[in-house]
Amino acid sequence: MAKTIIFIGPPGAGKGTQAQRLAEEKGFVHISTGDILREAVQRGTELGKKVKEYIEAGKLVPDELIINIIKEKLKELDGKDIILDGFPRTIAQAEALDKMLKELGRKVDAVILFEIPDELVIERLSGRRIDPKTGKVYHIKYNPPPPGVEVIQRDDDKEEVIRKRLEVYHQQTAPLIEYYRKQNKLHIVDASKSPDEVYKEILNVIE
Ligand code: ADP
Ligand code: AMP
Numbered sequence: 001m002a003k004t005i006i007f008i009g010p011p012g013a014g015k016g017t018q019a020q021r022l023a024e025e026k027g028f029v030h031i032s033t034g035d036i037l038r039e040a041v042q043r044g045t046e047l048g049k050k051v052k053e054y055i056e057a058g059k060l061v062p063d064e065l066i067i068n069i070i071k072e073k074l075k076e077l078d079g080k081d082i083i084l085d086g087f088p089r090t091i092a093q094a095e096a097l098d099k100m101l102k103e104l105g106r107k108v109d110a111v112i113l114f115e116i117p118d119e120l121v122i123e124r125l126s127g128r129r130i131d132p133k134t135g136k137v138y139h140i141k142y143n144p145p146p147p148g149v150e151v152i153q154r155d156d157d158k159e160e161v162i163r164k165r166l167e168v169y170h171q172q173t174a175p176l177i178e179y180y181r182k183q184n185k186l187h188i189v190d191a192s193k194s195p196d197e198v199y200k201e202i203l204n205v206i207e
Contacts, residue, residue, distance in 0.1 A: 003028075003081040004106050005206055006088070008176055009114025010169045011162070012125035013191045016137050018202055019085045021195075029080045031073060033066055033087040035135060038154075058156055058164030060089055060172060067096045074100055089173045094180075110205055111180040114191035114198075118166055125157045143195070 005028070007015040016032060023030040037055060040048035047065070054061045070087055088094040101107050127140040129151035138145040145151045156165065180186040189201040 002077075002079050002106060003109050003206065004101060005081075005083045006108055006111040006180075007083060007085045007114065008111060008173065008180075009191060010116065010118070010121050011165045012121040012128065013114035013116045014124070014195065014198060015085045015114055017143075017195060018198060019083045020136065021199055022083060022202070027081065029077055029082045030085060031070075031077075031082055031087070032085045033069065033089075034085075036069060036073075037061065037066075055156055056161070058161040058168060060168060063090055063092045063096070067093060067100075070097065071100055074104060074106075078104070088176060091175055091179060094176055108180075108183075108185055110187055111176075111185045112202060112205060113177060113186060113188045115188050116191040120192055121166065122159070122162055125162045126159065128157050129153055 007019060009015055016030075016034075019028070019030040019032065022028045037047075037051050041052045041055065042048070047069075050065065051061045066087060066089075070084075074082075084097075088097050098108070124139065124142070127142070129138045129140060129145060130136070130153075131138065131145065131149050132152050137143075138149075138151055156162075177186065187205045189198055189205070191198055193201075
């Protein structure tokens with residue numbers, strides 16, 4: 001059966017970085033709800049207009065909106081191995097996901113929790129840069145972009161929004177840890193290690 005893997009962890013823990021590598025090297029489809037929403041904002045679609053303010057304030061967008069997006073996406077991915085990065089982020093989203101997957105004859109296979117202290121997250125997010133052409137994630141100190149690659153900073157990677165996003169994570173998303181622990185699906189990786197070490201830990205879980 002096609003694998004369904006969930007990445008949970010605070011913003012800046014390295015979820016996108018690892019998901020991009022698993023997509024490149026192992027053929028997983030990387031579904032980042034943050035990327036989907038930012039693209040909608042950039043294009044100025046109806047969805048984009050609805051979610052822009054939430055994202056800029058570091059708040060979660062309403063469950064119903066994001067659940068509908070994932071529902072459509074999952075239908076297109078029959079038979080494919082997927083990584084959900086940034087979804088679910090609330091218990092309501094997790095319950096809706098279980099139901100959607102069941103209807104498609106799938107289930108959550110493993111949940112990987114990226115464990116990392118808040119101070120490290122702030123450093124990672126302040127230095128994060130994105131190549132807008134490819135969506136690839138870089139860091140000014142830990143993973144600088146190659147010469148010639150023009151990068152941008154995300155609007156929500158400003159210190160005051162970063163703090164808000166961390167608070168939202170601890171209040172609204174951290175309860176998912178217990179939700180998946182009870183289902184025996186939770187695997188913890190030490191996300192403060194180097195990208196290669198984190199990648200190895202993840203492969204140990206999913207292969
Ligand atoms: P998330 O998707 O969890 O928000 P990202 O993958 O975007 O996090 O990573 C946040 C920042 O930290 C990026 O600038 C990225 O290059 C950098 N980064 C990711 N993993 C590591 C790591 N293991 N060590 C150091 N820096 C990292
Ligand atoms: P990310 O790229 O995962 O850091 O997400 C960026 C922003 O998109 C978040 O701060 C939220 O505003 C929004 N977002 C992404 N995924 C979700 C989700 N599953 N539920 C609610 N809001 C989300």
